[in-house]
Amino acid sequence: MKRTLTTRFCKRCDTETEHYKSGHCKPCVINRRAEYRLENPEIEKEKCRKRKAAWRAENPEKEKQIRADTYARNAENIKAKKRAKYASDPEKYKLIWKNYYASYSDRHKKAVSKWREKNKDSCRMHDHNRRANKRKNGGVLSKGIIEKLMKLQKGKCACCGKLLGNDYHLDHIFPIKLGGKNIDSNVQLLLSKCNLEKNAKHPVIFMQQRGFLL
Secondary structure, eight states, X not given: OOOOEEEEEETTTTEEEEEETTSOBHHHHHHHHHHHHHHOHHHHHHHHHHHHHHHHHHOHHHHHHHHHHHHHHSHHHHHHHHHHHHHHOHHHHHHHHHHHHHHHHHHHHHHHHHHHHHOHHHHHHXXXXXXXXXXXXXXXXXXXXXXXXXXXXXXXXXXXXXXXTTOEEEEESSOGGGXXXXXXXXXXXXXXXXXXXXXXXXXXXXXXXXTSOO
């Protein structure tokens, strides 16, 4: 609710200023509050903290959106600060994370499981990138490759031609185990059954076993 303001002469300001309905001069009130904050920083800090906490409790969705927007605008700076902070004392932060996981291991596992269930495509990409990095085959799959392959393959398995639905795997055409690269041109979508049968076989040998090649 906005306060009603009127214009009157203030002896302290020695000029016409805005006055609140209570009769107090607005500039004088602002100045007194500023002086009080300077003289009592800890009290003002605590009041500010309580106000922010109360607002966050009443507006959880707005708070979440503000945090997301702030991170999006300053993502690189935030990451750089985190890296610098970790580099300053890595052993300290390793211990902090170790204690955190020990205290919230069950809660963390549930959160990760819930996230993986909602982000299956991201998990598929992450697993493939991790495996390729471990074997040092090189290459990183681009974001959105699964959606792109789904369109190119018209939602069908590249091996048997049946509809993929939600039961599909992201497969390396030339297996990583045999030296294949982890790049967009070396992946396809297969039904889980077809991919499990293919495993780490050479693509030509696998298709010959399926009767597609001589």
